[in-house]
Amino acid sequence: MSVPARYDRVKQVCAFVVDAAESAGLDETAVFHCQIAVDEACTNIIEHGYRGEDKGQIEAECRTEPGMATITIIDWAPPFDVTQVPDPSLDRPIEDAAIGGLGVFFMRKMMNEVTYHHKDGANRLVMVKRKTG
Amino acid sequence: MECPVHEVKRVSVMTVKGRVDSDTAPKLEDKLKKLVDNEKTQIVLDLKDVEYMSSAGLRAMVSTLKAVKRINGDLRLCTPSPRVAEVLRLAGLTSIFNIYPSQNDAVGSF
Known part of the structure; x- marks a missing residue:
């Protein structure tokens, strides 16, 4: 699926991914993790990649097999490898709680694999979620 | 997302309902x-009716917490759903926010 890069369209991408994750037989928690990861990925693309709404498209692809969903989020913003963003420092006082980098941190914590490739002008973020237990 | 406010004693209680994400968090903030x-600092x-919250919602809450702390107020949370509790915990915010099991407890804590 493909949507214009706008915050009000992110939930549409989330719904698409939730359907795929459910069809792969992932449990409720794993489906929620996929939703958060995709939400944060799309939000980052709009905010930091395209630097604003309506500057391009976001495409999502899902491949599923029993107990596993592979989600690919594609955009055409300037190359940016989110997997290189350092984790935020979480044991800081409230004055320093900037929340920057938290989206990427959530993606890493909630998915089993997060990889990035840049090819033919497109950023491709591939996230894998496997069923637990 | 809706977030009506009512006053209990001198405390402003905002009941957040629905989905808090990058689309709706600016409204919450x-x-x-x-x-x-308006000098409502308590x-x-x-959060009991919040079905979903991404880091954008957390950012709105932290930004408000910083603002009220500067004027000796506080933003306290109550009744997060398990999903919201998980994102709060993962983000390390359970040590920054005071979180209560009921609205009465949260209001009474001021």
């Missing part, structure tokens, strides 16, 4: 900012 601007955010 704006409503919280209006409370602070705020309880009731």
